[in-house]
Amino acid sequence: MASLFDAQLLMLDDPMLVPRAADIVRDQRVNAEWAVQQVFHEFSAVLDEVADPYLRERTGDVADLVGRLRMNLRQGVSTPRDLLRELDEASVLIADELTPSLAAQVDWTKVRGFATDAGSRTYHTAILARSLDVPAVVGLHDASRQVQPGQIVIIDGSSSQVIVDPTVEELARAARHADDRRPAAGADAERRRPASTADGVPIRLDANIEFPDDLAAARYAGAEGIGLYRSEFLLASGIAHVGEEERQYEIYRGMLEGMAPGTVTVRTFDVDEDQITSWLVEQPLAGGWVADEQRGSRQGLRGLRLSLTRPELFQVQVRALLRAARHGSLRIMFPFVSSVEQLREARRMIAEAAAELARRGEQVPTVPVGVMIEIPAAAYTADLLAREVDFFTIGTNDLIQYCLAVDRADERVSQLYEPLHPAILRMILMVRRAAERQRIPVSLCGEMASDPALLTLLVGLGLTDFSMTPGAIPVAKQVLRELRRDELRALARRILKLPTIDEIEHELLAALGKLTLLRSDS
Numbered sequence: 001m002a003s004l005f006d007a008q009l010l011m012l013d014d015p016m017l018v019p020r021a022a023d024i025v026r027d028q029r030v031n032a033e034w035a036v037q038q039v040f041h042e043f044s045a046v047l048d049e050v051a052d053p054y055l056r057e058r059t060g061d062v063a064d065l066v067g068r069l070r071m072n073l074r075q076g077v078s079t080p081r082d083l084l085r086e087l088d089e090a091s092v093l094i095a096d097e098l099t100p101s102l103a104a105q106v107d108w109t110k111v112r113g114f115a116t117d118a119g120s121r122t123y124h125t126a127i128l129a130r131s132l133d134v135p136a137v138v139g140l141h142d143a144s145r146q147v148q149p150g151q152i153v154i155i156d157g158s159s160s161q162v163i164v165d166p167t168v169e170e171l172a173r174a175a176r177h178a179d180d181r182r183p184a185a186g187a188d189a190e191r192r193r194p195a196s197t198a199d200g201v202p203i204r205l206d207a208n209i210e211f212p213d214d215l216a217a218a219r220y221a222g223a224e225g226i227g228l229y230r231s232e233f234l235l236a237s238g239i240a241h242v243g244e245e246e247r248q249y250e251i252y253r254g255m256l257e258g259m260a261p262g263t264v265t266v267r268t269f270d271v272d273e274d275q276i277t278s279w280l281v282e283q284p285l286a287g288g289w290v291a292d293e294q295r296g297s298r299q300g301l302r303g304l305r306l307s308l309t310r311p312e313l314f315q316v317q318v319r320a321l322l323r324a325a326r327h328g329s330l331r332i333m334f335p336f337v338s339s340v341e342q343l344r345e346a347r348r349m350i351a352e353a354a355a356e357l358a359r360r361g362e363q364v365p366t367v368p369v370g371v372m373i374e375i376p377a378a379a380y381t382a383d384l385l386a387r388e389v390d391f392f393t394i395g396t397n398d399l400i401q402y403c404l405a406v407d408r409a410d411e412r413v414s415q416l417y418e419p420l421h422p423a424i425l426r427m428i429l430m431v432r433r434a435a436e437r438q439r440i441p442v443s444l445c446g447e448m449a450s451d452p453a454l455l456t457l458l459v460g461l462g463l464t465d466f467s468m469t470p471g472a473i474p475v476a477k478q479v480l481r482e483l484r485r486d487e488l489r490a491l492a493r494r495i496l497k498l499p500t501i502d503e504i505e506h507e508l509l510a511a512l513g514k515l516t517l518l519r520s521d522s
Contacts, residue, residue, distance in 0.1 A: 227467020303336025
């Protein structure tokens with residue numbers, strides 16, 4: 001920790017930081033806080049061009065320092081968190097970045113939509129928007145500079161458009177579009193019906209959530225359970241700290257009781273070293289997760305790898321989970337696993353935590369333990385991993401970016417982030433077959449599951465268990481009830497023979513259009 005702060009002190013002496021900020025204040029007549037942020041953008045651009053990956057990753061250190069400088073410069077000025085807590089009714093948020101930690105401060109009942117300069121379709125903030133069913137557009141580059149407070153704005157998430165100072169006609173059109181999005185009569189009964197295909201094959205649809213409060217949305221959407229609870233959001237939002245066993249236990253217990261009799265799958269903390277370090281000293285990184293999301297692909301020491309290097313913190317979370325397991329149906333899932341050795345070490349530590357609880361006199365039930373398949377190494381050794389765990393979850397968001405070597409937060413290459421790439425489809429099929437041979441359940445979570453067209457293809461690939469944003473569940477149920485699994489399997493067989501993304505997409509959409517039309521005429 002001391003070395004980190006020593007490095008930041010050295011950065012303060014760098015002529016590209018404080019002196020450069022002073023020049024911007026003088027030349028552009030802006031306040032110091034704005035100038036420091038401008039210097040950070042310049043510094044980040046320089047680091048992005050550096051060949052050395054270690055130096056490129058120092059963007060996070062600079063972000064931390066800049067955040068501290070800006071907080072010190074405010075001296076009583078309202079912080080972003082203050083402004084978010086003071087939102088009026090029917091507000092639209094426009095920001096350069098809306099990180100998960102800031103999102104946790106928002107009263108979403110007062111937000112009608114938001115737009116950010118940073119991000120892509122699979123950016124964490126965009127995923128959060130879909131889970132909350134809030135219209136959002138991300139990756140606009142300079143919206144926060146173009147839109148002024150008090151202006152009327154239309155956020156059209158379906159077309160990724162932001163209309164500033166709309167005309168009367170545009171307002172009327174937006175109002176009609178909003179009316180079309182409202183649930184139709186009988187939607188409540190439809191949500192409660194279990195998901196299945198037209199030929200009666202049951203499909204399990206669970207929900208992905210970030211915060212305990214999301215349970216209500218999951219239940220309302222008709223989710224059977226929670227297929228992915230991203231537990232690190234407890235830390236990012238300040239709801240709990242890494243060393244607080246009792247607080248974590250209370251939260252996990254509340255979730256299990258709130259979702260009963262459904263199963264809750266908790267992913268252990270998927271964080272990196274910078275985040276853990278900042279949370280240990282109870283000093284969040286500047287702007288929450290801004291440093292993490294700017295790094296984008298987050299390879300290296302994260303997820304289970306990091307947990308195994310910090311056993312004292314990992315044991316706290318595991319003990320809290322095992323204690324809570326008595327109050328519902330729990331599954332524990334490890335993120336970012338790449339080897340059998342990591343899994344065995346993690347299971348050994350779970351056994352140690354269970355033994356410690358037994359010594360305390362606690363009852364410790366048997367809890368299924370699984371792994372998220374999100375690294376190509378895990379996918380290609382799925383047959384080996386399947387012998388060590390009770391279930392698989394395929395995490396497509398990271399699997400796609402690591403398989404295709406695409407940073408999903410980088411707009412310059414975001415068009416290469418393609419779930420219909422033949423390699424992705426074959427990898428999913430390979431993992432499903434490995435799980436079936438070992439007779440363990442396999443589910444799929446990620447944005448692929450939330451897309452109705454892709455969901456039907458995944459059913460054709462043999463998957464029947466999915467986890468998605470709550471808002472996507474009613475639509476998924478409706479689409480699946482129109483299609484037969486044997487038809488989708490035939491479609492998947494044709495698609496697996498196609499060599500290009502364009503051919504795959506054309507075949508998928510043409511086939512679904514034909515099948516839906518035939519069903520409506522029958």
